[in-house]
Amino acid sequence: MSSPDYRAQGLKDIIVTLDGAILTIVLNRAKDRNTLTENIVDETTKVFDLADRDDRVRVVILTAEHTAPAYCSGADISGGWKVLWRPEAEKEGEHAHRDGGGEVSLAIMRCRKITIAAINGHAAGVGMTAFQLPFDFRFVWAGAKLTFPFVRRGIVPEATSTYLLPRLIGHSRANSLLLTGATVTPESPYIKDLYHQILPTREGVYPAAKAFAEELAANTSMVSIAYAKGLLQHPGSSIEENHLLDSRAIKLGAMSNDGKEGVLAFKERRLPKFRDKLSENVSPWYPWWRTIDVRHRQSKL
Amino acid sequence: MSSPDYRAQGLKDIIVTLDGAILTIVLNRAKDRNTLTENIVDETTKVFDLADRDDRVRVVILTAEHTAPAYCSGADISGGWKVLWRPEAEKEGEHAHRDGGGEVSLAIMRCRKITIAAINGHAAGVGMTAFQLPFDFRFVWAGAKLTFPFVRRGIVPEATSTYLLPRLIGHSRANSLLLTGATVTPESPYIKDLYHQILPTREGVYPAAKAFAEELAANTSMVSIAYAKGLLQHPGSSIEENHLLDSRAIKLGAMSNDGKEGVLAFKERRLPKFRDKLSENVSPWYPWWRTIDVRHRQSKL
Amino acid sequence: MSSPDYRAQGLKDIIVTLDGAILTIVLNRAKDRNTLTENIVDETTKVFDLADRDDRVRVVILTAEHTAPAYCSGADISGGWKVLWRPEAEKEGEHAHRDGGGEVSLAIMRCRKITIAAINGHAAGVGMTAFQLPFDFRFVWAGAKLTFPFVRRGIVPEATSTYLLPRLIGHSRANSLLLTGATVTPESPYIKDLYHQILPTREGVYPAAKAFAEELAANTSMVSIAYAKGLLQHPGSSIEENHLLDSRAIKLGAMSNDGKEGVLAFKERRLPKFRDKLSENVSPWYPWWRTIDVRHRQSKL
Known part of the structure; x- marks a missing residue:
């Protein structure tokens, strides 16, 4: 039985807490709108793989500080799209690239425990894809501005979103989101089927997800x-x-x-x-x- | 042309009636909450296969007595899960088992006629899976308590439900039902897309399904x-x-x-x-x- | 770069107009309820293939005159079903037939530009299938009577509708439409997820689709x-x-x-x-x- 010490992993951009059978991961780059970096890819991937093998863990929740400017505003593109290029792949050409958001998605999908995203703020790009779609359940703040902006940025929907989103809510609604890049809120008919629960306040999202997690942890x-x-x-x-x-x-x-x-x-x-x-x-x-x-x-x- | 005499089949746990082009199957184990037994698997499988080849039949309806304590409360586990083990498979190991609910599901899916489930009472387990998901249409009582309790019983969703339910209503809603084991009613956003029609009374469910069946039988x-x-x-x-x-x-x-x-x-x-x-x-x-x-x-x- | 002159294509049953980056195709058989003929199959297929290669085009809209008796009332069966048989296939037997509606569907699916159906009138048969399902987005008049009547006509759902419709809105809703042949309006729970936008008037449908198209053309x-x-x-x-x-x-x-x-x-x-x-x-x-x-x-x- 594997019982890792999450505090000994040298994590910097996420805060991980084990409370009973619930492992909570909090994105810890609030001042940068919790944007995705190479390091946050590595850290979240590692923790989901550890949680998968940790018999103490029955549920993993990913969330952000509810006072952060956003749940996750996408990739950190302050230096252009290249922020996520891995140097070893860069030299070899287009086929060698592995999308960081997709690496996160695969790690979450690999995790055999119950997974929940508690989206207590605005979300865009990879904040909509890797940080929402691979989870079993999504809890969301009713006021969150949500967008898959890829076609408006000259890139494409990533992180396996073209695989996951149509399976979750059907191709009609997936088109309305992925091919428009529109900004919607959770009650929009285009997206509402994605959410297990919609909460009226930012601060209420994580507690609702946690209570749901605890009930499932106790009884499944x-x-x-x-x-x-x-x-x-x-x-x-x-x-x-x-x-x-x-x-x-x-x-x-x-x-x-x-x-x-x-x-x-x-x-x-x-x-x-x-x-x-x-x-x-x-x-x-x-x-x-x-x-x-x-x-x-x-x-x- | 095959025109079987359904009364001559020695059926015990279901009552089968042919009225014009509509074959109605009524679950006949009301005092046991219409729970699934090996015999009811055999009988329903047999009747769906007969109906498939009977040129007189255009629609098959499965229902229960509306006064029964439930439409179907799952498998009969009064003797533990083993009630459904077939002796010949039991000796050979895990790979030899064939889930009885799944055998029912396959028979219903094989039936080339229109199939309708008229769910006029509470439903759980195989009462949600084999007795609902393989049908073309589901009519349901608005007050029915519905649950896929598998993960709360130490087993797994059966009767091909992990194949059928996501195809019917998408993976997002399927997760909310299959991975929680929650009890819902038909108007719940998690499940409402599963139903063709939701009726206010138990006694109104079968007549609505029958009228619908007759119109389709006459005009398709x-x-x-x-x-x-x-x-x-x-x-x-x-x-x-x-x-x-x-x-x-x-x-x-x-x-x-x-x-x-x-x-x-x-x-x-x-x-x-x-x-x-x-x-x-x-x-x-x-x-x-x-x-x-x-x-x-x-x-x- | 290919810049075809759409007016030089000798089109008879559709009217094609390029306005900036938006190519609009108007069905031009209003007096025949815009029913499908072999010629309209050839013309629409050709124009979608041209639009695919025309770098000026970012969005293709298909619509009808809002004063026409219907958006499209299905295939022209004034001469029986044979209207769409191609002579060369006719001689060879059942395997040689290629459904005209399906040829249209494939051409629309092949088109790499944004595609929109602006359904400003009643629709039946191929007016529901080839002229709606392969598009990225569907705008529709709230009063449109919509029907997939195939099983009530002794034929089967065509134009790849059995592939497309379940993917768009799930098998539960697809069954409720394709296996009943029922007539519904866009707000029906069976069909509403198919539509990106539902408009109150016939004359408002195309302008709404056009404005949507222009915004996407400008910013994607x-x-x-x-x-x-x-x-x-x-x-x-x-x-x-x-x-x-x-x-x-x-x-x-x-x-x-x-x-x-x-x-x-x-x-x-x-x-x-x-x-x-x-x-x-x-x-x-x-x-x-x-x-x-x-x-x-x-x-x-």
Whole structure:
């Protein structure tokens, strides 16, 4: 079992706190509108990978200070777009580049725990993509100004947003957001289906997300969540293949301690107490899907 | 042409009635909250397969008694999860299990007729998955308490729900239901897009579904429906492939008796009278997709 | 750079006007309810292909006269369904047919510019499919009667609608439209997510679409739009593949003149002035996807 000390990671641009089963990551570049830098890519990626393996963690919340000028205003382009170029890729040409926002998205999608974005301020660019779309749930302030401005900046929607957004809310609404670069608020019909909950005040967003997280942490099985997320992200290429996958997953669940506790708690009309851990109780059959290694070759360890 | 006598099938846990072109299946385990048993899996699977081949049937409705304590409260777990294990699979290990709810889902999806779930009571677990998601249309009582409780029971969403639900309403709303296990009512923004119609009373649900079914049975082509369902479920892996498929299907339709009747009725400003039958009027080209045989090998006939 | 003279194309059933960067196509068969003919398939297909290569064009709008009896009432079936059969395919059998509506859909989907349907009247059949679904945005009159009547005519949903509609608004809503053939208006919960904007009057639809088009033409990059549309339509078969694709696209964008102008305009707090052209500034890497050649062999040039 891995129990990392998050304070010993030398983190600079994010503040990470473990409270019971809830790991909270606060973006810590308020004075720069929490814009994305190479360092914040490295730090968030590292923490989501640690949280994935840390059996103490059941939910990860990403948020910002609610007094910051923004949740995240996009990439830091004070030095032009090149701020995110990795030197080793720069020399090799266009195919070698790996988008930093996309690296963050993949790390969040890889994380088998419940993930929540608590968007308590305005958001633009990568603040809409990597810092919102890969999460399981999004809580947002009703007054947040939200924009995917890419086509108005001469670039393209990044961080796997063209993959994620249409799957989340359909192509009709995704077009209305990604191809216009319009600024909307959460109640807009174009975007409202993206949000699990819309809160009236900035300061109310994180507490609502935290209370939701605590209830889920207390009453859901960590292993069930991991399988369910796996099935949702990798459902099989046909309904028959999905049937084979979920049949196997449910059998594993039903025979596990958590599965037995689930039945027992139901019969005894009490809340369950799930104790199975990802590090010990997941079948070697998981993950059942193939993953392309997308790391730039020179950056491999 | 196959015209089975549904009363001669020895059905015990469902009541099946053919009224004109509408086949109604009523769950008949009210005193057990219509929970799923191995027998109800076998019976519903059998009836959907019969209805698929019965030229008299244009629409299949699944419902419950509106006075039952629930439409379906999930699997019968009075004996633990094992209630649904098939003995022959049990011996072979996790890969051999076939989820009963999934077998029901596949049978409903295979049925080329119009399918409607008339959910006139509370629903949980497989009552939300196999008994709702594979249907073409869902009619529901506004007061129904609805829940996908899997992650709160130590198991995983089954019956191909991780395949079907995101396709029906998008991943954002599917996450809000499947990863929380929350209980909602039909007007909830998380679930409302799932329902074709929401009715104010329990007793009003089935009559509304039946009237809808009768109108469709009278005025739609059985063969058109079969092709349209095939195209929606197996649309081709690219838009170009879809163009090849629907071009062929529309040519077949246009040259058929039903296609000719469609034009004629339109010109004569009258309702059409479609007579083509699935047993006689479907091209050998249908089905155009490959299907994995997912039966457990020992259970093959 | 290709700058076709649209007036020299001998167009008969559509009227095409280039106003700045906006190309408007008006269906010109009002007295026949703008029904689809073989000729209108050929003309619209040709114009969308020309617009795709014309660097002057940033947005294409399809509309009708707002005084016409309908935006488009479907295919012209005054002579039966055969109106759209191509003679050379007719001889060869069902597999050789290519649906005319589908040819239009593919041409619109191929067009790398922003595309808008301005639906200022009633719509049925191909007026719902090819003349609406392949567009990036749909503006519609609130009073329009809208119907996909296929299953009530003995044929099947065509023009790639079974591919496009579920992707746009989800399978639940797509079923409610395609499998019923019901007539709805734009505010119906079954269809409202399809529309970017719903306008109260017929005469207000085109001006709203035009104003929207002009704003996008002025402030978005033509090359960004082409890459963004490519990513949305061909996002990669996994999130990792999407990451490789959007990483490459954003690097290309960021290094382009439009990308530099995007940063500069942002820093100078002014609107951008994008000058890059599709004919000169797209990487040979684009398109990155494979396309099946679906032309009927005999019709190849």
